[in-house]
Amino acid sequence: MTHTLEALLAGWITGQRWFAGKSRAISELAVESATPLPLRDPEEILHNAVAGSSRTTDAAARPRTRGQVSVRHVVITVRQGDTTDRYQLLVGFRPELPQRLRHVAIGLTDEGHAYDAVHDADVTGVLLSAIAGDADVGPLRFRHMPGTEIDTSARSLVLGGEQSNTSLVFGDAYICKLFRKLIPGVNPEVEVVSALARRGSRNIARPYGWIEADVAGQNTTLAFTQEFLPTASDGWSLALTSVRDLYGSLPGTPCCDAGGDFAAESHRLGIATANLHRQLADAFPTSTIEAPEVKRMVEGFRRRLDSAIAEVPKLSAYAGSAHEAFDRLSDMGRPITVQRVHGDYHLGQVMRTPNEWVVLDFEGEPGQPLSERRALDSPLRDVAGMLRSFEYAARHLLFGRADAGALEPCAAEWAARNRAAFIAGYSAGGGRIHGDDAVLLRALELSKAAYEVVYEARNRPAWLPIPLAAFTHAAA
Numbered sequence: 093m094t095h096t097l098e099a100l101l102a103g104w105i106t107g108q109r110w111f112a113g114k115s116r117a118i119s120e121l122a123v124e125s126a127t128p129l130p131l132r133d134p135e136e137i138l139h140n141a142v143a144g145s146s147r148t149t150d151a152a153a154r155p156r157t158r159g160q161v162s163v164r165h166v167v168i169t170v171r172q173g174d175t176t177d178r179y180q181l182l183v184g185f186r187p188e189l190p191q192r193l194r195h196v197a198i199g200l201t202d203e204g205h206a207y208d209a210v211h212d213a214d215v216t217g218v219l220l221s222a223i224a225g226d227a228d229v230g231p232l233r234f235r236h237m238p239g240t241e242i243d244t245s246a247r248s249l250v251l252g253g254e255q256s257n258t259s260l261v262f263g264d265a266y267i268c269k270l271f272r273k274l275i276p277g278v279n280p281e282v283e284v285v286s287a288l289a290r291r292g293s294r295n296i297a298r299p300y301g302w303i304e305a306d307v308a309g310q311n312t313t314l315a316f317t318q319e320f321l322p323t324a325s326d327g328w329s330l331a332l333t334s335v336r337d338l339y340g341s342l343p344g345t346p347c348c349d350a351g352g353d354f355a356a357e358s359h360r361l362g363i364a365t366a367n368l369h370r371q372l373a374d375a376f377p378t379s380t381i382e383a384p385e386v387k388r389m390v391e392g393f394r395r396r397l398d399s400a401i402a403e404v405p406k407l408s409a410y411a412g413s414a415h416e417a418f419d420r421l422s423d424m425g426r427p428i429t430v431q432r433v434h435g436d437y438h439l440g441q442v443m444r445t446p447n448e449w450v451v452l453d454f455e456g457e458p459g460q461p462l463s464e465r466r467a468l469d470s471p472l473r474d475v476a477g478m479l480r481s482f483e484y485a486a487r488h489l490l491f492g493r494a495d496a497g498a499l500e501p502c503a504a505e506w507a508a509r510n511r512a513a514f515i516a517g518y519s520a521g522g523g524r525i526h527g528d529d530a531v532l533l534r535a536l537e538l539s540k541a542a543y544e545v546v547y548e549a550r551n552r553p554a555w556l557p558i559p560l561a562a563f564t565h566a567a568a
């Protein structure tokens with residue numbers, strides 16, 4: 093029995109990791125647009141599915157099969173109570189689903205078996221070719237970055253561990269991130285990475301192109317393609333290797349003697365972060381906010397804390413230290429320099445290549461409105477984000493260990509050592525951190541920790557103790 097695509101998607105979408113509305117019932121799901129994408133040789137794709145992996149360009153040698161392979165770029169709206177969100181999908185249709193695509197089946201429609209086509213390397217090449225060719229396909233505008241050439245023969249794999257977005261890695265060369273939930277407007281990632289690339293930054297992955305369309309009357313980024321860094325390791329895994337070494341060493345061994353010490357990398361990361369902030373300050377406007385505006389900023393921190401408490405009531409027991417830190421910043425009466433920043437800076441957003449630390453994912457905090465994610469802010473907000481990340485790295489391996497209590501001093505030492513190295517690197521690289529900045533940094537760290545409390549409560553409740561502990565650490 094066949095179903096409408098809408099009916100099938102309403103059941104299927106709730107099982108997708110990137111679907112943000114899992115906790116609420118769907119009142120309506122509608123297809124806003126369904127744009128057929130021009131596959132180079134749909135018959136050959138179908139033949140390969142029937143005949144296995146051997147390819148032939150000889151049409152006469154192909155067995156006759158009924159139906160067609162097609163792929164559509166689909167934008168859906170999902171209404172849940174008072175909110176309506178848009179998501180983008182790549183939906184493939186085949187007369188039969190080969191074994192390798194059965195796990196991504198959506199269901200049977202009048203047009204054949206619908207499936208999540210991001211997993212079908214036989215069809216995803218259309219994205220790369222259209223970007224390389226600056227194609228306009230219906231409402232979709234595919235664009236390549238001027239001055240770049242794209243090898244369109246590379247086949248794709250979906251990167252594992254994806255959360256709010258889906259990234260396709262083409263060969264070892266490109267990574268194309270499809271923004272699943274569509275927020276009308278140009279994604280800050282495209283804006284920032286393109287501007288830094290034009291200035292020759294070594295701290296970003298080279299941009300190759302993007303896909304855009306008008307959504308709710310605004311030019312909106314649908315996907316972004318960058319250089320894939322096949323030999324790089326992300327900062328989070330590197331830091332955890334170091335923490336693991338420390339926990340595995342003899343009790344009492346200082347961090348610097350435990351093997352796998354990360355402090356030199358933290359120092360380099362500090363330098364790279366200072367470089368990045370300088371490049372951002374050159375590429376975009378900067379400004380200074382005076383005391384009354386600083387007070388307004390602090391009010392924003394308090395609102396964030398209050399809404400975090402509303403969602404996670406046990407945070408209220410810890411809120412005193414945050415209010416103290418916010419009061420100190422509010423009373424300081426000193427102007428603050430602001431500029432474009434990364435906005436969601438942590439160890440998972442930086443990759444160590446053989447030559448450099450490269451920074452990824454300039455989208456800002458997921459879930460915040462675009463205007464906020466593009467707003468000028470103190471660069472120390474990124475410094476605070478990375479300091480929080482050292483606390484996370486130091487402690488997350490303690491979960492479930494019987495000796496967690498005994499290891500806590502090691503964790504604290506690791507975090508302190510790497511925080512200090514990062515800040516020293518940031519200063520050595522020309523980043524501005526002066527005496528009074530400790531007050532701003534503390535307030536920014538606690539505001540980030542309030543965000544993290546909500547993030548963990550929603551996504552990984554077992555990790556909640558990490559951000560909660562931020563409120564009990566003594567001020568620096």
Ligand SMILES: Nc1ncnc2c1ncn2[C@@H]1O[C@H](COP(=O)(O)OP(=O)(O)O)[C@@H](O)[C@H]1O
Nearest residue numbers: 255256257267297318319320321326440452453
């Ligand atoms: N250019 C790249 N080269 C290699 N790996 C990458 C690249 N971009 C992203 N990754 C990998 O994908 C992960 C998630 O990327 P990110 O841009 O942070 O996506 P998301 O917005 O879904 O969090 C990174 O931690 C990294 O492991």
Ligand SMILES: O=P(O)(O)O[C@H]1O[C@H](CO)[C@@H](O[C@H]2O[C@H](CO)[C@@H](O)[C@H](O)[C@H]2O)[C@H](O)[C@H]1O
Nearest residue numbers: 255436438439440457458477480481484544547
């Ligand atoms: O990388 P994203 O843009 O998806 O950022 C979100 O998820 C992050 C977790 O993956 C989350 O980061 C928090 O956990 C990290 C360890 O997993 C830690 O290093 C960060 O310091 C901590 O904030 C991030 O906050 C969230 O926006």
